[in-house]
Amino acid sequence: MRRPDPTSEKRLEELREQAALGRVDASGIRPVGSPFPETPSYYGLPIVKPPVWTWEVPLYFFAGGAAGASSVIALTAQLTGASESLVRDARWIAAIGAAASGPLLILDLGRPERFLNMLRVFKPQSAMSVGAWTLTLFGSASSSAVIAEMLGMKRIGDAAAFVAALSGLVMATYTGVLIGATAIPVWSKHARTLPIHFGASALASATALLTLRGHDDTALNTLGLAAAAFETYTGVEIESDRTIDSEPLRHGLTGITTRIGGFFSGPLPLALRLLGISSKRARRAAAASALLGSLITRIAWVEAGKASAADPRPLLRPAQQKV
Amino acid sequence: MLGTGVTGFLTDSTLCIGCKACEVACKEWNDVPDDGFVWSGLSYDNTLALGHSTYRHVKFVEREPVAGCGGNSGQQVTWEFSSDVCRHCGNAGCLEACPTGSIVRTEFGSVFVQPDICNGCGYCVVSCPFGVIDRRPDDGRAFKCTFCYDRQKAGAEPACAKACPTGSILFGRVDDLEAAADRRIAQLHANGMNDAAIWNPKETSVGGTHAFFIVRGDPRNYNLPPDPQVPTMLLKQSWSAAAVAAGAIVGASLLAFAFGSRRNAKA
Numbered sequence: 001m002r003r004p005d006p007t008s009e010k011r012l013e014e015l016r017e018q019a020a021l022g023r024v025d026a027s028g029i030r031p032v033g034s035p036f037p038e039t040p041s042y043y044g045l046p047i048v049k050p051p052v053w054t055w056e057v058p059l060y061f062f063a064g065g066a067a068g069a070s071s072v073i074a075l076t077a078q079l080t081g082a083s084e085s086l087v088r089d090a091r092w093i094a095a096i097g098a099a100a101s102g103p104l105l106i107l108d109l110g111r112p113e114r115f116l117n118m119l120r121v122f123k124p125q126s127a128m129s130v131g132a133w134t135l136t137l138f139g140s141a142s143s144s145a146v147i148a149e150m151l152g153m154k155r156i157g158d159a160a161a162f163v164a165a166l167s168g169l170v171m172a173t174y175t176g177v178l179i180g181a182t183a184i185p186v187w188s189k190h191a192r193t194l195p196i197h198f199g200a201s202a203l204a205s206a207t208a209l210l211t212l213r214g215h216d217d218t219a220l221n222t223l224g225l226a227a228a229a230f231e232t233y234t235g236v237e238i239e240s241d242r243t244i245d246s247e248p249l250r251h252g253l254t255g256i257t258t259r260i261g262g263f264f265s266g267p268l269p270l271a272l273r274l275l276g277i278s279s280k281r282a283r284r285a286a287a288a289s290a291l292l293g294s295l296i297t298r299i300a301w302v303e304a305g306k307a308s309a310a311d312p313r314p315l316l317r318p319a320q321q322k323v
Numbered sequence: 324m325l326g327t328g329v330t331g332f333l334t335d336s337t338l339c340i341g342c343k344a345c346e347v348a349c350k351e352w353n354d355v356p357d358d359g360f361v362w363s364g365l366s367y368d369n370t371l372a373l374g375h376s377t378y379r380h381v382k383f384v385e386r387e388p389v390a391g392c393g394g395n396s397g398q399q400v401t402w403e404f405s406s407d408v409c410r411h412c413g414n415a416g417c418l419e420a421c422p423t424g425s426i427v428r429t430e431f432g433s434v435f436v437q438p439d440i441c442n443g444c445g446y447c448v449v450s451c452p453f454g455v456i457d458r459r460p461d462d463g464r465a466f467k468c469t470f471c472y473d474r475q476k477a478g479a480e481p482a483c484a485k486a487c488p489t490g491s492i493l494f495g496r497v498d499d500l501e502a503a504a505d506r507r508i509a510q511l512h513a514n515g516m517n518d519a520a521i522w523n524p525k526e527t528s529v530g531g532t533h534a535f536f537i538v539r540g541d542p543r544n545y546n547l548p549p550d551p552q553v554p555t556m557l558l559k560q561s562w563s564a565a566a567v568a569a570g571a572i573v574g575a576s577l578l579a580f581a582f583g584s585r586r587n588a589k590a
Contacts, residue, residue, distance in 0.1 A: 040541045040543040040544050043366075043368075045350060045365075045546060046372070046454060047454050048449070048452065048453070048454040049448050049454045051445065051449050052445040052448050052457070053445055072573060072576060073576055076576040080580035080581045080583075081582050082583070090529075099493075108445075109443050109461070109463070110441075110442065110443015110444075110459075112463060114440075114441075116422075117423040117425070117441075117442045118444070121422075121424040123419075123421075123424070125419045125448075125558065126420050126422050127420075127561075128446040132422055154386030169569040170554075170565070170569070172568070172569070173565040173569055173572075176565060177558070177561040180557060180564075181554045181557040182450055182557075183451060183554050188557055191561040192561065192563075192564050194564070195564040195565035195568050196567060196571070198568075199572055200568070202572075203572050204575075214589065216581075217580075219579040219583030220579075220583075221532065222579040222582070223576055226575050226579070228339040277493045298584070305449070309454075315452075315551070316543045317549070317550070318550065319549055
């Protein structure tokens with residue numbers, strides 16, 4: 001025998017309230033004549049499959065992005081005659097980030113021992129294929145750059161660093177294309193903005209790593225400021241997006257994660273960088289915040305994709321209502 | 324794009340009796356493992372969706388009937404069954420996305436995953452607009468309907484079509500099936516079932532499918548999306564954005580360093 005308790009009675013009252021409003025949200029059959037959900041669907045079941053990617057993928061987005069942007073900083077710093085130690089450290093961050101990226105991507109495969117199959121073909125219409133080849137090129141170039149420099153082969157090192165910077169630009173941005181050009185509503189809705197968003201996030205994290213390494217160039221603070229300003233703008237854009245496609249970015253656990261990532265990427269480092277024009281401690285705090293924000297942002301986007309796949313409504317909109 | 328003479332499925336929900344023989348036949352012939360024994364409580368559907376270990380899925384659609392349509396009284400429940408399957412799209416998202424070349428277009432026009440090449444990257448999973456293909460967790464590779472490639476090679480029809488007792492699953496050349504679907508629709512409409520229609524997204528970027536369906540009422544009740552899109556359509560705008568981002572990163576850091584080093588030099 002079951003005894004009524006506060007929990008059970010509260011649940012019954014909740015059901016009565018829902019029924020009075022015309023919709024009981026519990027699972028089960030909706031008998032004919034009962035209030036059907038507003039969008040016709042097959043029992044509200046998902047249409048697309050959620051991403052199978054685990055923790056390695058957002059971490060790779062973070063590491064690969066930071067490494068890519070760092071290689072660009074290394075080249076531009078060198079071209080404009082910035083300090084040699086900054087150029088060297090930026091090249092090292094690129095090489096280490098690239099070295100971490102490979103294993104992360106391989107670990108995420110269902111059959112890691114077959115990772116070389118990625119290089120069987122080159123398919124420009126597959127962002128994953130473009131990414132695999134880019135990472136191969138970037139990894140070779142960025143590691144060659146630091147090894148050549150250690151061996152005293154400056155010209156080879158510079159040439160490798162140039163190739164690393166070119167492929168690094170793709171590394172910093174293509175992950176936005178990778179998830180943008182998919183069937184997942186929250187991602188495809190942002191196919192046009194994700195590469196820029198991820199690029200800014202990559203630039204912020206590369207700048208942050210160099211700042212935390214002890215570099216205090218005005219240029220780094222300026223770049224950090226620009227990235228934080230752009231990320232603040234991205235946050236505003238996400239908050240003002242009221243479409244059902246973007247719901248996972250505002251609601252539930254994924255919404256909270258997106259907002260935390262956004263706060264650490266945008267407003268907080270922006271304020272600290274502005275203070276940091278005169279305070280070294282504020283600059284370092286801004287760097288730490290941007291780094292954390294960049295990582296959380298990538299996790300948030302992958303998780304939002306999983307939540308988005310569970311919602312059939314955006315995909316059941318009639319054609320003319322597509323936004 | 325769809326060629327002529329390639330094979331396809333016409334799945335007619337108005338003939339389906341929900342026996343699930345197609346599900347069983349598919350599992351047996353293709354040696355597909357079980358994917359859990361759940362009791363969903365959603366009509367008689369305990370399969371719920373296509374997936375890594377479900378290549379045929381019978382939907383049990385309960386909906387309010389259109390009164391007077393096909394003899395419906397308006398008070399009864401209409402209960403319809405429809406056997407779902409991989410669409411083998413004209414422009415297949417999974418095939419485009421596959422970075423290893425594991426997913427190919429066969430000589431029968433179908434989309435086939437070569438299990439000896441797939442490395443389980445999972446990109447096809449998020450690139451299918453219909454949630455068909457998925458990665459099998461214990462195996463690590465992606466699986467979906469093979470269109471019984473092995474049986475077709477031997478000149479036989481797919482297992483599900485052969486096991487179907489009512490002719491709800493028709494297998495044949497796509498152009499023949501399209502003509503058969505048109506005839507069937509005309510017949511259904513003549514019988515008063517005015518809500519019967521063909522679902523085949525020919526006008527979308529998916530470019531039509533090799534497996535298409537006859538359903539009654541709103542196709543959305545069958546989770547058949549009205550306006551599916553192949554994700555490759557988004558590549559142009561997304562790569563353009565990446566180019567803009569790359570330009571901005573280079574520009575910003577060149578400016579910052581050019582300006583910053585001048586200030587450093589002054590200091």
